[in-house]
Amino acid sequence: MxxxxxxxxxxxxxxxxxxxxxxxxxxxxxxxxxxxxxxxxxxxxxxxxxxxxxxxxxxxxxxxxxxxxxxxxxxxxxxxxxxxxxxxxxxxxxxxxxxxxxxxxxxxxxxxxxxxxxxxxxxxxxxxxxxxxxxxxxxxxxxxxxxxxxxxxxxxxxxxxxxxAETLFLVWLFLALSALVRRRFAWLYLLIPLMGFTRPGVLAFSLLLALYGIWRWVQRRRDPLPAVQVVHIVATGLLAAIVGFSWQVIAAVVTADPGAYLATELAWRRNWIQEAEPHFFPFDGFLAATAFWSSMWGWPVWLGYVLLAALVAAAAWALLFSRSVRRLGMEMRLWSASYLLYLLAVFFPQSSLFRLLVPLSVLWGALxxxxxxxxxxxxxxxxxxxxxxxxxxxxxxxxxxxxxx
Structure with a gap:
C-alpha cells in the first residue's frame, strides 16, 4: 500500500x-x-x-x-x-x-x-x-x-x-500581478484595459501601482529602481486611473447625462435604503450599511460600528504582520490592501459582498x-x-x- x-x-x-x-x-x-x-x-x-x-x-x-x-x-x-x-x-x-x-x-x-x-x-x-x-x-x-x-x-x-464576468477578470488580474512581480511592466499596458472593461475594480490596481511605486522608492538603496521602471510605474498607474474613470465618461457621452454611471450604481442601493436624493461620498456606503443592517438585526448602531472597525483592524493586522501573508510578497499584500480600501470607499455591503471578495483569492496562498x-x-x-x-x-x-x- x-x-x-x-x-x-x-x-x-x-x-x-x-x-x-x-x-x-x-x-x-x-x-x-x-x-x-x-x-x-x-x-x-x-x-x-x-x-x-x-x-x-x-x-x-x-x-x-x-x-x-x-x-x-x-x-x-x-x-x-x-x-x-x-x-x-x-x-x-x-x-x-x-x-x-x-x-x-x-x-x-x-x-x-x-x-x-x-x-x-x-x-x-x-x-x-x-x-x-x-x-x-x-x-x-x-x-x-x-x-x-x-x-x-x-x-x-x-x-x-x-x-x-468574475473569472475572466481574475485571469487578467492574476496575469497583471504576475507581470508586476516579475517586473514585466509592458504587459500592464494590455492587461489594465482588459481588466477595466471586464469588471469594475481597476481603480484599485491604480492605487496598488501608486503604493508599489512608493515602496520601490523607499527600497531603492537595497533594490535599485531604474528610471525606465519609474516611467512604467507612473504611466501604468495613470492608465489604470484613466481606464477606471473612462466608463463614467462613456456613459455620460452616450446618454448625455454627466452623472449616468453614478446614478445607475446608486439605483441598486435603493433596494435597501430609500433616498429622496441619492448621493455618493467615499466610505459612506459602508457606514450607511452598518447602520441599516444593525437596525435590521436589532443591534445597537454603535455595536455595528465597533464590529466594522474590528474587521478593518483585523484585515490591516493580517496584511501588515501575519507571517503567512508576508510570505506572499509585497505586491500581493499591496493589492489586497488596495482592493479592500477600494471596496470600503465605493461599495454598499450586502450579500453580494462575498462575491466581490473573490479578487482577494491570492490570499489563499497564506492559508x-x-x-x-x-x-x-x-x-x-x-x-x-x-x-x-x-x-x-x-x-x-x-x-x-x-x-x-
Missing part, C-alpha cells in the same frame, strides 16, 4: 503543472455541478427561479440576465426612470467585454448562454493555472497547489459555472502555507461547506432581498 502511494505521488509530481491544475479543477467542477443540481431541486415558489428551476436557469440567473441583455441590446442611450423620476437599474452598471465576447463566441457555440458559461469555465481554469504560477514565485509547490485547491473548491467556486495535513484538509472541508451554503442560499433560496450573489 505504501509503495503504491509513493508511486502515485511520484507520478503526480512528474505531470506538468497545467495538467495537475486541470485535474484538480475538473474534480472541483464536478462537485460544484452537483451542488447546483441540488440547489435547483431545492428551488421553491419563494425562490427567484421558481419551483421548476433547472441548473441552466440558475447559471443564467441574477446579473447574467444583464450581461445577456447587453449582448442582445447594447447600452441604453436614454436612462430608464422609476415612477418617482429616479434613474432605475440599467445596463450601464456592467462592463462590455464579457457580454460582447460571449456574443461573438455564441455564433459558433450555439448561442450566448452556452458561450457565456463556457467562457466562465475556461477562464476559471486559466485563472487557477495563472494563480498557481503566480504563487510559485513566492511559495513552494505544495503550498501553491493547495492554494489552488482552496481556490477552485472554495466558498465562491460557483462563480466558475455561472454567466458572470496554504501551514504544512500539517489536518489544517489543509480542514480548510478544504470548510471551503466546500461554504460553497454549498452560498449556492443553496443564492441560487436555491434566491430571495431578491437577502440572498443576492
Amino acid at each position: 505504501a509503495d503504491a502511494l509513493t508511486t502515485a505521488r511520484g507520478t503526480w509530481a512528474r505531470w506538468p503543472a497545467a495538467v495537475r491544475v486541470g485535474v484538480l479543477y475538473v474534480a472541483a467542477r464536478l462537485v460544484t455541478a452537483g451542488f447546483f443540481a441540488a440547489a435547483a431541486a431545492a428551488s421553491g415558489p419563494a425562490s427567484r427561479f421558481g419551483a421548476d428551476a433547472g441548473v441552466g436557469d440558475l447559471l443564467l440567473g441574477w446579473d447574467a440576465q444583464w450581461y445577456w441583455f447587453i449582448a442582445v441590446n447594447g447600452y441604453p442611450t436614454t436612462l430608464p426612470l422609476t415612477d418617482t423620476g429616479l434613474v432605475a437599474e440599467n445596463a450601464w452598471a456592467f462592463m462590455p467585454l464579457y457580454p460582447y465576447l460571449a456574443a461573438a463566441l455564441g455564433t459558433v457555440l450555439g448561442g450566448w448562454p452556452v458561450a457565456a458559461v463556457v467562457i466562465s469555465l475556461v477562464s476559471g481554469y486559466a485563472a487557477a493555472f495563472v494563480l498557481y504560477r503566480l504563487l510559485r514565485l513566492r511559495l513552494d509547490r505544495s503550498a501553491s497547489t493547495w492554494a489552488v485547491v482552496f481556490f477552485v473548491a472554495g466558498p465562491l467556486a460557483g462563480l466558475f459555472h455561472v454567466a458572470y 496554504a502555507v501551514p504544512r500539517h495535513p489536518a489544517w489543509r484538509i480542514g480548510v478544504l472541508l470548510l471551503g466546500l461547506a461554504g460553497q454549498w451554503w452560498w449556492i443553496y442560499n443564492m441560487y436555491g433560496l434566491a430571495n431578491t432581498i437577502w440572498q443576492i450573489p
